[in-house]
Amino acid sequence: MNNKVPITRLGKFFGDTDYNLDIQLGEEWLYGDMNFTLVLYRVDRIKTKTDDVYGETVTDGIKFLPPVEFKGYVQIMAPENKALGNSKVEQMEPGNLKVSVYQRHLDELEIDIQFGDYIKYYETEDRVRFYTVNNDGRVVSDNKHNYAGTRPYYRTIMASYVTNNEFRGL
Amino acid sequence: MALPSKIKKNLPLTSPKTLLGRRQELLEKINKDGTYLPKSLLHADLDRGFLDFVKNDLRTVVEGKLVPTVDILITTQNWTQFTETWNFQNIDKNAEPPFIATVRNPEVKFGTNPALIYNIPNRKQYFYAQVPTWDGQRAGMDIYKIPQPVPVDITYSIKIICNRMRELNEFNRIVLEKFASRQAYANIKGHYIPIIMNEISDESVMDLEKRKYYIQTYGFTMLGFLIDENEFTVSPAVSRIFQVVEPDLKYKRTREKKENIIPEEKIINNLTSVYSYSTISIEVSKTFEYICNLNYLNDVNVGDYDVFINNLYYGNTLQTIQVNTNDVVKIIVNKIDPASISEITFDVQFI
Numbered sequence: 001m002n003n004k005v006p007i008t009r010l011g012k013f014f015g016d017t018d019y020n021l022d023i024q025l026g027e028e029w030l031y032g033d034m035n036f037t038l039v040l041y042r043v044d045r046i047k048t049k050t051d052d053v054y055g056e057t058v059t060d061g062i063k064f065l066p067p068v069e070f071k072g073y074v075q076i077m078a079p080e081n082k083a084l085g086n087s088k089v090e091q092m093e094p095g096n097l098k099v100s101v102y103q104r105h106l107d108e109l110e111i112d113i114q115f116g117d118y119i120k121y122y123e124t125e126d127r128v129r130f131y132t133v134n135n136d137g138r139v140v141s142d143n144k145h146n147y148a149g150t151r152p153y154y155r156t157i158m159a160s161y162v163t164n165n166e167f168r169g170l
Numbered sequence: 171m172a173l174p175s176k177i178k179k180n181l182p183l184t185s186p187k188t189l190l191g192r193r194q195e196l197l198e199k200i201n202k203d204g205t206y207l208p209k210s211l212l213h214a215d216l217d218r219g220f221l222d223f224v225k226n227d228l229r230t231v232v233e234g235k236l237v238p239t240v241d242i243l244i245t246t247q248n249w250t251q252f253t254e255t256w257n258f259q260n261i262d263k264n265a266e267p268p269f270i271a272t273v274r275n276p277e278v279k280f281g282t283n284p285a286l287i288y289n290i291p292n293r294k295q296y297f298y299a300q301v302p303t304w305d306g307q308r309a310g311m312d313i314y315k316i317p318q319p320v321p322v323d324i325t326y327s328i329k330i331i332c333n334r335m336r337e338l339n340e341f342n343r344i345v346l347e348k349f350a351s352r353q354a355y356a357n358i359k360g361h362y363i364p365i366i367m368n369e370i371s372d373e374s375v376m377d378l379e380k381r382k383y384y385i386q387t388y389g390f391t392m393l394g395f396l397i398d399e400n401e402f403t404v405s406p407a408v409s410r411i412f413q414v415v416e417p418d419l420k421y422k423r424t425r426e427k428k429e430n431i432i433p434e435e436k437i438i439n440n441l442t443s444v445y446s447y448s449t450i451s452i453e454v455s456k457t458f459e460y461i462c463n464l465n466y467l468n469d470v471n472v473g474d475y476d477v478f479i480n481n482l483y484y485g486n487t488l489q490t491i492q493v494n495t496n497d498v499v500k501i502i503v504n505k506i507d508p509a510s511i512s513e514i515t516f517d518v519q520f521i
Binding site: 051053054056058059084085086087088089090091092093094096127129134135158160161162163164165166 | 264
């Protein structure tokens with residue numbers, strides 16, 4: 001077990017009690033008021049059969065661990081109207097998904113979001129979209145992810161949408 | 171060991187035609203189901219032919235699923251793209267990869283097909299076919315003429331958009347095998363149009379925080395030609411000739427005088443008998459194919475001679491022998507000097 005060193009910086013003005021209170025207030029706002037619900041599909045990297053050379057799977061060939069519902073603050077970027085390369089095939093490319101999630105929430109659920117995992121997000125009751133994690137926000141050393149410079153408390157996950165022939169939760 | 175995928179199910183009983191026979195076969199194909207004239211071949215036909223070539227000849231199946239093709243050339247009207255891709259759209263009504271799209275460079279350049287690049291100027295009409303006609307009274311002919319086709323080079327790009335490398339590999343294999351000889355042919359309205367493969371390039375999107383997918387571009391040039399049926403001409407051929415000749419009576423043409431030439435045969439048939447035997451009594455026979463008189467001229471080393479016609483005795487040392495057609499004249503000579511050659515000369519007088 002690693003040694004734990006108490007964080008005492010800013011202790012005179014912002015102690016653990018204040019830190020925990022603010023986190024609780026934030027969670028209350030996020031879970032109670034906002035209540036963005038997402039489903040995490042963690043890829044089972046052992047059971048998923050992949051191509052020996054390219055590591056690719058066939059359609060619907062991705063095996064995943066039991067999906068886990070989690071809460072986070074969801075922001076979806078603006079879609080982009082563009083052509084696919086020079087193909088003149090124009091389409092509205094959906095924007096990326098940005099999820100801010102409390103690290104404590106992940107710890108309580110005993111899950112970790114990794115690069116390549118899939119996230120399901122219901123846009124409407126019958127319209128769901130899958131995203132693949134392209135930035136798992138694991139590095140949280142910056143000031144933004146530290147509450148006033150005390151310790152990291154949330155992660156920002158970036159995910160880009162996937163088409164059904166890559167993943168559709170089956 | 172796996173069986174080869176291309177198994178011949180039928181063995182051809184006749185050998186394929188070559189050279190002139192093959193050209194005739196191609197001509198019949200061009201004229202099939204139509205008039206005696208070739209079918210018109212314009213830009214839209216070439217484009218349609220190329221799309222069919224992509225759809226059929228470059229058909230790609232991965233994991234048992236056909237990679238769909240956008241079966242139009244995408245133009246300025248966006249709804250056509252939507253219409254053509256509806257069966258492989260996702261919830262956003264975007265075309266779902268993998269799929270293959272064809273893009274045509276709008277500009278069409280004058281062709282570089284070596285068979286057509288050099289031609290006679292001014293759109294000269296060339297004879298194409300001679301077609302028999304019947305107007306109820308007279309049999310005639312119609313002459314069908316067409317101008318030399320105009321060569322065009324049309325540049326296309328085939329783009330495969332997909333998520334997996336194996337889809338790229340499969341499409342790449344099909345294209346490279348098809349164009350192993352640098353060019354392939356599209357049969358468009360019975361015309362074989364060569365297509366040359368150019369470059370292969372990659373436009374894959376590999377941005378870190380965007381959707382990743384492959385786009386590969388295969389460039390092709392179609393060495394086509396334009397045949398416009400509005401330029402064909404059908405004209406009646408000459409069915410009857412009325413020829414009038416008006417001689418000039420002012421000058422009278424004199425005939426060249428010819429010498430009275432004795433036929434060579436008659437000279438040759440002057441009978442000359444030469445004897446070179448050492449016996450006393452020597453005979454010679456000859457069959458005459460005409461009626462004539464043989465008049466004695468002279469002799470050398472001849473005592474006397476007996477004449478037989480058709481083995482019947484005719485006379486001895488005669489001055490004139492009358493001969494009819496197919497008579498066999500036999501002469502038996504008594505030599506003066508048996509060791510020397512004898513010779514009798516007759517003049518042949520034709521009757």
